[in-house]
Amino acid sequence: MSIINTISGNTKAGKDFLKSLRNREESVHQEVTKQVEIILRDVKEKGDEALISYTNQFDSKNIDKKNICVTKKEIDEAYENVDKEFIDAINLAVKNIKFFHEKQKRNSWMITNENEVVLGQQIRPLQKVGIYVPGGTAAYPSSVLMNTIPAKVAGVRSITMVTPPSKDGSINPNILVAADIAGVDKIYKAGGAQAVAALAFGTETIDRVDKVVGPGNVYVAMAKKSVYGNVDIDMIAGPSEILVIADENANPKYIAADLMSQAEHDKLASSILITTSQDLAEEVKKQLKMQVENLSRKDIILHSLKNYGAIIVVDSIEKAIEMSNDIAPEHLELCIEDPFLSLGYVKNAGSIFLGYFAPEPLGDYIAGPNHVLPTSGTARFFSPLSVDDFVKKSSFIRYSKEALLDVGDKVIKLAETEGLTAHANSIKIRMQDNISSKN
Amino acid sequence: MSIINTISGNTKAGKDFLKSLRNREESVHQEVTKQVEIILRDVKEKGDEALISYTNQFDSKNIDKKNICVTKKEIDEAYENVDKEFIDAINLAVKNIKFFHEKQKRNSWMITNENEVVLGQQIRPLQKVGIYVPGGTAAYPSSVLMNTIPAKVAGVRSITMVTPPSKDGSINPNILVAADIAGVDKIYKAGGAQAVAALAFGTETIDRVDKVVGPGNVYVAMAKKSVYGNVDIDMIAGPSEILVIADENANPKYIAADLMSQAEHDKLASSILITTSQDLAEEVKKQLKMQVENLSRKDIILHSLKNYGAIIVVDSIEKAIEMSNDIAPEHLELCIEDPFLSLGYVKNAGSIFLGYFAPEPLGDYIAGPNHVLPTSGTARFFSPLSVDDFVKKSSFIRYSKEALLDVGDKVIKLAETEGLTAHANSIKIRMQDNISSKN
Known part of the structure; x- marks a missing residue:
């Protein structure tokens, strides 16, 4: 039996496969x-x-x-229980994640028009943010960094982490250690729906926050x-995916490895290769079989490749990108010559990896862009987690008396068309007072 | 009986009132x-x-x-049934809304670091958007403009409107007419949950969209x-509110009119004045009583003022802004001298109106900023509808072989700490191949 499905582009099998991808939500x-x-x-009560x-x-x-609140002492002890290489790696990740997210920061702005009309948009950080971190085997320090740092860069004052304690x-x-380095302010030992409730409504111990982020189980x-x-x-995160687009110069060894790096996440994960080369497709299959033997999550990988993995052979890179736009993958690797030329044709993808x-x-770990990405085709409308997710905007409007008198009739017309006479009244009353003084 | 509640700042009554505001959600x-x-x-099925x-x-x-799809003929007939002043007013609104929202547009960006590392963020419009427009008395042309124009400015290709037909x-x-001028592509005669479903899942007639916006009833x-x-x-929109902060120089006539312009929306709407002047508070009450007599929605206004309206007298404008930040109003009027000085202290508000x-x-109609605003205290974390709501981002990463070899050990360390050996393998396999060629 084959380790992964092989499909020709544009066939019924291909369409059925795409459909099965969309229906792999956990019920x-x-x-x-x-x-x-x-x-x-x-x-809440x-x-x-x-x-x-x-x-x-x-x-527990x-x-x-x-x-329930993690103490300074517990954090100090944690530092004693992690090795130096781990801290070095975290520090490099923090540096790169900060660097990338700093570029996302935006300023408030204002413009002055004739008649002393001033319009603008104020951008401010959220005040309090809650970060959910799963426990057990899904306790990922990289996830702590990716959720915390954009909030810090945005200027959020108070970051509260919740995570279920072990037995x-x-x-x-x-x-x-990751939470401490990233700048989390408070950590509580709580998980599940009850921890989300505490963040959303507040309790005597845990302050209500403005936003809750972070991955978790179905609860x-x-x-x-x-x-x-x-x-x-x-x-809302669903099962995740990688889609690799490869030309004949791509290295099958690397591609097989990359496909499996996604497949190991969970049995619903989807790993897809779309290539213009039949030879490469065959080589990748061989490499999958060889490499999987040395991987600790072999069972998950085999399961995921068999059910939601595919190798699709197409005529051109253009066709490959068209299929990818339809799938809207969380991760897209462009393992092709001059990937920058194709970048602009990618319409839907969470994060795009260019070159070999x-x-x-x-x-996921080091480059700097966020690894919290839209999954399951939601890259059609969702974006990677970013500084934008931790700010809010207010618009502002200033009109002079003259400017208001100039447009007053039109405001009144629209308000009256909508049957909102108190809206019209608010303009009329200013016009009555001032029209005479104007002339 | 008083037309509106009068409360001193900082009292138990004040706190109770704030609490009642938060609980006015329709169950x-x-x-x-x-x-x-x-x-x-x-x-869906x-x-x-x-x-x-x-x-x-x-x-119907x-x-x-x-x-079910509105024809060109129906639109032509609609133009014959609206008056010229309405079209003029709509055209001015469209011009101003476009002007403001154009300023919100953002560009994709990229940066090149040492070792030929390229990082960036691609910003693209959503492809298809659906706009819900209520029927009956809540059929507001201004709302059509405010929902459609940001999508057009963002570059959305296809805008589908749904609205329930009359009997x-x-x-x-x-x-x-508003939809046609704003640039809606297709209009379907459908409303309620069934129209939302059609936009979200698609039907034979209506294309699935990427995002659904627009107000509607509880269904x-x-x-x-x-x-x-x-x-x-x-x-998610809840009952709306206006909060007016006024000093002793503000005109009580105008303030009363503005409070009622919000109160007329619905019985759950909240209109609050916070002022440093006891005299002004008294004058506003008199004006409310006088002006309400001439307004067509008198009953709704009286109901809303009585239940969720309040005049709060405080010692200072600072204190007023502090209370306002706690309420996080949808609309905030700063009817004070030099409102720009106070603007920066406003932490939570949808739209801020400066001066008298x-x-x-x-x-709501003409100035240009969006009137789709966060209600019911959600200005803590939501923002006015904007061009940002109709784009999505993708990040991209390009590393050279040398750059990858430089950080490879750290990626492997983090992947292995998390127990994700296939992640580590994807890096290792590239390092094994290339370390020797590097040295």
Whole structure:
């Protein structure tokens, strides 16, 4: 049996495969929705009491009001439990992530028109942000950096992290060190829907925030969707994908490795190669088989490649990009000569990796752009997490008396057309007072 | 009985009032949620058939597959049914809205670092956008402009409008003319949750879009929240508010008029004056009583002022702004001397109106900034609708072989710390091949 599906472009099989990609959402059972709503309401009404009770039920029996907040001492101890190479790598990542995100900062602006009309837009950081960090095997320090640093660069004053404690009440030291270096202000030992509720509504211990970001399991995702509107949230994440577009000069060894780097994430992950070279397609298949033997997550990789992986052979790079635009992948590698020429034709993709030496894991960890990306085709309308996600805008308007008198009739006309006479009145009353003084 | 509540700043009554503001959400009955989910599923599964069946059930019995799309002829007829002054006013509004939103446009960017590392961010318009426009008395042409023009300025190729037809199958001519002038591409006679579903999932007649924007009743709001993730949506809108901060030089006549211009929207609307002048507070009350007599929406205004209106007297403008930041109003008028000095202290507000001659209705219709604003305290984290809402970003990364070899060890360290060996493998395999050739 083949390790991965091979499909010719433009066939029915190709179309069926694309369709299967769109339907690979995990089905959320009504049961989960119901449970999440109960947890949210409990924490909203009972605060810490409910938060701690759920934490002790799901995560650790040792959590109480006194130890739910991570102490300076715990952070100091964490530093003793991580190695120097890890800290060096984190420091380089922080430097590069800061560098890239600094370029995203925008200024407030204003313009003055005739008649002393001033219009503008004020841009300000959110005041308080909450970051969710999963526990257990999905406790990724890189994720802490990618969620925290854009908020810091935006100027957010208070960053609160929540993460479920392990059975003994401790937090993974890599997570604590990454959070400390990135500049998280407070860390609470809480996870699941109950932690999202605490951030969204506030408890006696945890301050209500303006926005909740960060990945989590289905309970966390449902809770975030439910509190949206009470607070802002980041995008809704689904299963992730990599799409590699390769020409005949690409190295099959590298491409196989890159496909599997995505496939190892989870069984619903999708890894797709679209290439103009039949020979390359064959070589990549061989490499997948060889390399997978040495990888610790072999089972997940095989499962994901078999169900949602594909190698598609097409006639031209243009056709490959057209298919990619339809899939709107989270990660897109352009393993082709002169990828910059093709960049402008990419309409939908979260992050784009150019050339033979920009593999996806480089972007996951070190390069600087954010690794929180739109998944499952949502790159059609969502964007990578950025400084923009941690600011809000206000517009402002200043009119002189003369400027208002000039446009007053038109405002009144529109307000009256809409049947809003009190709107019209607010203009009329100023005009009555001032028309005589004007003439 | 008083027409509006009078409260001293900093008292328990003041705090209770703020609390009541936060709880004025309309409660959504489980019944609505259930019904919306059924409608969404029906349209997703049965397409046009379900869409038309619901339209004929709720709106007009005359709609079928052939006439659901508004024709050129219908638009031409609409022009004959609106007056010249209306068209003139719309044209001025379009000009000013375009002018302001053009300033919000951003460019893609890229930077080249040492070792031929190139990083950048590509900004592209969404491809297809859907705009919901309510029917009946809430059919506001200004709203059509405010939702359509930012999308046009962003470069969106296809803008589809949906709006419920009246009983005889027609659409308000003001709406049709505004849509035509603003540049809407297609208009369909459909409303409610079924129209949102058609935009989000697509039907045989209506193309699936990337984002759905525009106001609507509770069914529309619930439907939008439910399809979020399948498509993007604009913010979740709640009851709206105006907050006027006034000093002793402000004109009580104008302030009363402005408070009522918001109060007329609906019974849950909130109109608040915070002033440093007890005399002004008294005068405004008198003016409210006098002016309300001439307004067609008197009942709504009285209801809204009584329940959610307030006049709060405070010691200083600083204190007034502090309270305003806590309320995070949709509209904030700074009816004070030199409002520009205070602007920078405003942390949370949708749109800010500066001075004595910038009443809120000016911003609703003509000034140029968007009137789709964060309501109900969500200015803490949401922003006015803008060109940013109709673009998406992709980041891109290019590394040379040398640059990758330089950071490879650190990527591998982080990947291995996270237990992601296939991520590490993607870097290792390139390093093994090239380290020897490098040295």
